[in-house]
Amino acid sequence: MRTWATIAVLASSWLIFGVICSEPIAATSGIAQNATPFPTPTSLKKIIVSNAEFGLKRVDSKGNVTIFRTTRVPLQQGNAYGWRIKLKDYQGEVKWREVLHLPKPPETWGTDNGEDFSISADGTTSVTRRTQSAPDGVIRNFWTIAPGDPLGKYRIDVYIDDRLIGTFDFEVIAVK
Numbered sequence: 001m002r003t004w005a006t007i008a009v010l011a012s013s014w015l016i017f018g019v020i021c022s023e024p025i026a027a028t029s030g031i032a033q034n035a036t037p038f039p040t041p042t043s044l045k046k047i048i049v050s051n052a053e054f055g056l057k058r059v060d061s062k063g064n065v066t067i068f069r070t071t072r073v074p075l076q077q078g079n080a081y082g083w084r085i086k087l088k089d090y091q092g093e094v095k096w097r098e099v100l101h102l103p104k105p106p107e108t109w110g111t112d113n114g115e116d117f118s119i120s121a122d123g124t125t126s127v128t129r130r131t132q133s134a135p136d137g138v139i140r141n142f143w144t145i146a147p148g149d150p151l152g153k154y155r156i157d158v159y160i161d162d163r164l165i166g167t168f169d170f171e172v173i174a175v176k
Contacts, residue, residue, distance in 0.1 A: 047087060047090070047160050047163065047165060048087065048088040048089070048090075049085055049086070049087060049088070049165050049166065050086045050087065050088035050137075051084075051085070051086040052083065052084075052085045052086070052165075052166045052168075053067050053069055053083065053084050053085075054067070054069065054070075054071070054081075054082070054083045054156070054168035054170060055067040055068045055069040055070045055081065056068040056070060056073065056079060056080065056081055057080035057081065057082055057142045067082075067084055070170075071169065071170040071171060072170065072171055072173050073145070073154075073170055073171070073172045073173065074145075074172075074173060074174075074175045075145060075149060075151055075172050075173060075174055075175060076145060076175050077145055077146065077147060078144060078145065079144070079145040080142045080143065080144045080145075081142065081143055081145070081170070082140060082141050082142030082143055082156075083140060083141060083142075083156060083158065083166060083168050084138060084139075084140040085138070085139050085140070085158060085165060085166050086137055086138050087134065087137040087138070087139070088137065089137070090134060090137040091134065091135055091136075091137060092133075092134065092135075093131055093132065093133055093134065094131070094132050094133075094134045094139050094160060095129070095130075095131045095160065095161070096129075096130060096132065096139055096158060096159060096160050096165075097127060097128070097129050097130075097158070097159040097160075098127070098128045098129075098130075098141055098156060098157070098158050098159075099125060099126070099127050099156070099157045099158075099159070100125065100126045100127075100128070100143070100154070100155075100156050101124065101125050101154060101155040101156070101157075102124045102125070102149075102150055102152070102154055103124070103150055103151070103152030103153055103154065104124060104150045104152070105122065105123030105124055105150070106123075106146070106148050106149045106150055107146075107147065107148025107149075108146065108147075108148055109123075109126060110146070111128070116128065116129035116130065117129075128141065139158075141158075145172070149172065150172070151172055151173065151174055152171065152172060153169070153170075153171050154169070154170050154171065154172060155167065155168065155169050155170075156168045156170075
């Protein structure tokens, strides 16, 4: 009984003080015309992968980066391997996460620019998180072979938000 009495008192006070109106309020009449668009978060943009590639990073004399597509990476210090993903009709910043799985722990782990980077307790998996400007819709990441990196089968999973957008299986092989 008290609940109904409370509802009746509140409803009548709203009517008396004009909280409930007989006509709808046009809240967008003057505001929408002068609204400044805010950047749309990655999670609200439609993500379509138009191209995904993995391989060895090659840099020519002009500084242009190409990827030599392969699933076999020679265990040679200084070799850089990685991925590049093109997002269809996408511009702006992209928040992505990369999970790198190794067959066993390397002697050392490291990154070049102090990014958001973590390593699993067993030392075989790393997680890199990055926000990257992608005016052309392209995101990428590369790793460099270092002393102590293990031979064997590797895998890289790339996510935007919690959506898997790319998986790259490859093998680090001994140099002959």
